[in-house]
Amino acid sequence: MGIFSRLTDIINSNLNALLDRAEDPQKMIRLIIQEMEETLVEVRSSSARVIADRKDAQRRLERVRKDIDDWEAKAKLALSKGREDLARAALAEKQSLTDEADILDRECAALDDHLTQLSEEIGQLQQKLNDAKAKQKALVMRQQTVTTRMKTRRQLHREHLQDAFEKFEHYERRMDSMESELEAQDLGRGRGLAEEIDSLAEDDAVNAELERLKADLENKAEKKG
Numbered sequence: 001m002g003i004f005s006r007l008t009d010i011i012n013s014n015l016n017a018l019l020d021r022a023e024d025p026q027k028m029i030r031l032i033i034q035e036m037e038e039t040l041v042e043v044r045s046s047s048a049r050v051i052a053d054r055k056d057a058q059r060r061l062e063r064v065r066k067d068i069d070d071w072e073a074k075a076k077l078a079l080s081k082g083r084e085d086l087a088r089a090a091l092a093e094k095q096s097l098t099d100e101a102d103i104l105d106r107e108c109a110a111l112d113d114h115l116t117q118l119s120e121e122i123g124q125l126q127q128k129l130n131d132a133k134a135k136q137k138a139l140v141m142r143q144q145t146v147t148t149r150m151k152t153r154r155q156l157h158r159e160h161l162q163d164a165f166e167k168f169e170h171y172e173r174r175m176d177s178m179e180s181e182l183e184a185q186d187l188g189r190g191r192g193l194a195e196e197i198d199s200l201a202e203d204d205a206v207n208a209e210l211e212r213l214k215a216d217l218e219n220k221a222e223k224k225g
Contacts, residue, residue, distance in 0.1 A: 007043060010036055011124045015132060019139075029136045036129045043125060047118045054111040061104040068097045 018032065019025045071094035078086035 007039060007121055007125065010039060010128055011121065013128065015128075015135060019135065026136070026139050029132060029139060033129065033132050033136060036125065036132060040122065040125050040129060043118060043122055047115065047122065050111055050114050050118060054108060054115065057104055057107045057111060061101060061108060064097050064101045064104060068094050068101060071097065 015029075015032065019028055071090045075087040075090035075094065078084070078090055
């Protein structure tokens with residue numbers, strides 16, 4: 001089943017309301033445009049047939065009017081020749097053709113009105129079609145904008161994450177470096193302390209040797225005395 005059932009449904013339609021109710025606005029607008037284009041083709045085909053009928057009726061009317069003039073001339077000729085009977089018959093033919101001409105006149109007027117209506121409907125339908133295509137273009141641009149924004153947001157998110165990881169790695173490396181420096185300083189202080197302790201041990205040994213020498217000297221002095 002089509003979205004629209006009649007030409008007036010299209011002309012009186014509210015595209016915004018249709019799109020607001022649609023689950024898939026882009027699909028809906030494509031279907032609307034397709035039906036509008038098909039209807040426009042049908043209406044223009046109808047207009048072409050009406051134009052052809054109007055031209056045919058106009059040609060028949062012109063022939064009838066010419067025949068009316070001819071029977072008018074024949075009636076005058078017959079009357080001038082004293083043949084009133086023939087003149088009367090000619091006028092009867094003229095009257096019959098005049099009645100036909102009146103019918104053709106009304107037919108042409110009706111076809112003109114129909115063409116005027118079709119022309120207005122085609123104009124309204126074309127405007128609706130243009131509006132629908134403009135909305136379709138706007139929907140496409142809107143979707144592209146949303147898609148671009150989503151891609152940009154995802155990219156920014158990835159960039160933020162990458163930046164956070166890089167900062168974390170930077171701080172981690174910095175902490176490692178600081179810890180290494182502390183360890184190096186501790187190692188340095190450890191070596192100095194060990195050397196200082198070793199130095200104290202060496203001093204004790206020297207003092208002990210010094211005391212031994214003093215004692216030896218004192219012993220020798222006592223023995224000489």
